[in-house]
Amino acid sequence: MGATLPRPALVDLKGRIFLGALAAICLAVPLLNLVVPEGSGLHLPTYLVSLFGKYLAFALLALSLDLVWGYCGILSLGHGAFFGLGGYAMGMYLMRQIGPRGVYGNPVLPDFMVFLNYTELPWYWLGFDRFPFAALMVLAVPGLLAFVFGWLAFRSRVTGVYLSIITQAMTFALMLAFFRNDMGLGGNNGLTDFKDILGFPVQAQGVRVALFLATAAALAIGYLIARFMTVSAYGKVLIAVRDAEPRTRFLGYRPEAYKTLAFVVSAMMAGVAGALYVPQVGIINPSEFAPTNSIEAVIWVAVGGRGTLVGAALGAILVNYAKTLLTGALPDAWLFALGALFVLVTLFLPKGIVGTAIERFGSRRAAARLPPEPEIPGKLAEEGRG
Amino acid sequence: MIRLLTLLLCLLAGPALAQAPGDAAYARLASDSYAEIEAGIVGLGASGDPRAGAVIGALADGRLLSRPADRALFIRDGSGLVEARTGAPASAEGLKPVRANNKVRRAIEAAMGGLNLTSPDPGKRREAADAMFKARDAGALPALDAALAKEADASVRRALTEARAAVILARPGAAEPERLAAIQTIAGRGDGDALGLLRALSADPSEAVRAAADRGVRTVETRLALIGAAQNVWYGISLGSVLLLAAIGLAITFGVMGIINMAHGEMVMLGAYTTFLVQGAIRAHAPALSEWSLAASIPAAFLVAGAVGVLIERSVIRHLYGRPLETLLATFGISLVLQQGVRSIFGPTNREVSAPAFMTGAFDLFGLSITWGRLWIVVFSFGVFLGLLFVLRRTSFGLKTRAVTQNRRMAAAMGIRTPLVDALTFGLGSGIAGIAGVALSQIDNVSPNLGQGYIIDSFLVVVFGGVGNLWGTLVAALTLGVANKLFEPYLGAVLAKIALLVFIILFIQKRPRGLFALKGRAVES
Known part of the structure; x- marks a missing residue:
């Protein structure tokens, strides 16, 4: 079936602009921070480097959300x-790196x-003193949760609202769980007071720049993976599932498998985003699980343009x-502005910034053609019969 | 030990005072020695003097004065003095208060207990009997027997019998049949105190007593377990009614109209703040009516939240029909604006909403302790539910609402003004949420974040019950409330909540459309 549809380029025009801009930032930030002397007006303070790094981590989160x-x-x-x-996986690694430098001086x-x-250390903390293991967990834990959750939900055809x-219930339950001291993960206060990452002091200027660059690289790689998935034959089926799930099923595809894969990849990307976020802000606590945070991420995607990938990243950066x-x-x-933004974007910019820009200036083909969501007729009050 | 000493003193002093009960006792009260004062109290308590209660009560309050010169006693009564023995008004100079130490105070309590046993007020007699049940003072047996002989009130009689049984069990020398009968009585009482008494008998030398006590313990334990379970179920119903209140407005806006209304919690909050304002206004302008401020808040909250709801529907939501996920974003934005708006106006701190008298206090029902406030909230939430059911099923407006949500175009073709019905239906759901806020202001902090605490629970209740089904919402709210409270003793509050969330997530896999799913073509989207 690929014969009739030309396969889009892996990196199209907006992708080239996006990756180009990202490369430019990656060049400019170290230059302005490390090379330009501190007294100069062009100097970029280190705290801003971390702030930008945080934006990029959010951009990766938004990207992962846009994928699903x-x-x-x-x-x-x-x-x-x-x-x-x-x-938290990254935070646990960083906690173990503190070693005997904590207030109580306990080496373990x-x-x-x-x-x-x-x-003694709870069993689930074992191994987190080693970076490769922690890095694996950054991918595996969110991936596994997404797999179990997604497989159950998609197989049962739980959709939409x-x-x-x-x-939302899932993240709320996790938030309650992580708030418990018995969880062995710092309870209310979470994990903080980090010292080293890979043997380098986490507060050092050079490390901050390196973390920034790593986040930018992760964002670029995440974009390429998401783009690769969506332009491939797999991506075509995925879009078909989005637009008409029952029809795709009748054609012989198994929507739950396609959805689960996308969900798991997306969750892993979000996990990486979290892992890069933690050393740059220096803390992780259960409020990250608050449902409002997740909803805010949805807003970033909506503002930037749903179904454009680049737009999601852009939206996250702009809103933050x-x-x-x-x-x-x-x-x-701030809350007035954010609230008004939500309302105005959904009312007047339903395709988001990038989506609208593509529609206005870009080629017809490149536009991510989002059909209106199917109308849900008659939810209705059937108490009369019920 | 001290009680024994008091007892001993009482026994020693008893016969001596018997010759001239009143006079000697009064003379002793006027003494400087604590031991004498104590003996005086005991004597007065046993004398049957009609003034005894007043005199000992005055001593307890430090209002009993003595004149050292002639050992006369006076009671300060307001600004004047009365003669202690006769109660006649008097005036005197050179008075000093009769002192009390801890032993004296204990004697006062014991004497008051005995006096209350013969008080004309049945409530007082009952209290005295309960106090004796707890004290288990062997010396009180004759007084108990005497009181029992002339007691007519059934509940006081029972209390007296139980106190007598407790005394008998605590007394070393009682005969076995008497003890067995006492065990029966205590087991019949069936509360924690009874359990303690019976457990203490496990080392009794008599085998029959041990066996009877053992049986009694088991009876009481079963009874207590039942009461505990019933209490948890009641807490569960109470929590369920709160969930129902919080969710019922959402059952309209989300369940009936299909709008994912994230601003629902803020409607509840607006209702609570309206209550605060109404209460303040009534307190300032018509303090006499402040008992009714909560009732007055109900229509006010409905109108305020309902008006805001109509405004939201007309300005934002009507543009988003058929795009449910986008209404989620827009209404979430609205919720942030409302929260911040209220925070800017009223400040971030909690506001005080007071409870009217009929909602304070608690009462006892078959061993269950039930607070009036919770009971009213349960009643109120069922009332709101039935009212809503009536509006949707029995009124012309409800008929139009159902028609529009089932088939908008057909409804429009039949001449129904669908935009008006949309606005009013959303207003109704929001208004109901506002009414919920009136009730929730009684049990939760009235702060800008009030609504946030209910929004997730509300959605889960509606989804669990089945979207578009009011009865489903009712069943879901009560099920979740009761399940939560039944799990809580085993898991703790937080884990119980997590367990329920996981349960709902799994349940939705099994029945993706909730407990009471709608059937038919309308379901397929």
């Missing part, structure tokens, strides 16, 4: 859970465990930049 929402119709309101799990147990009278709400500006200048106004 934009191309697969799965509106996950629980992607913050995967982000948080990846972050992190401070909060000493404080809570643990005598119901799926959104149970993903605006957040930084507004919370600094007018703390009270």
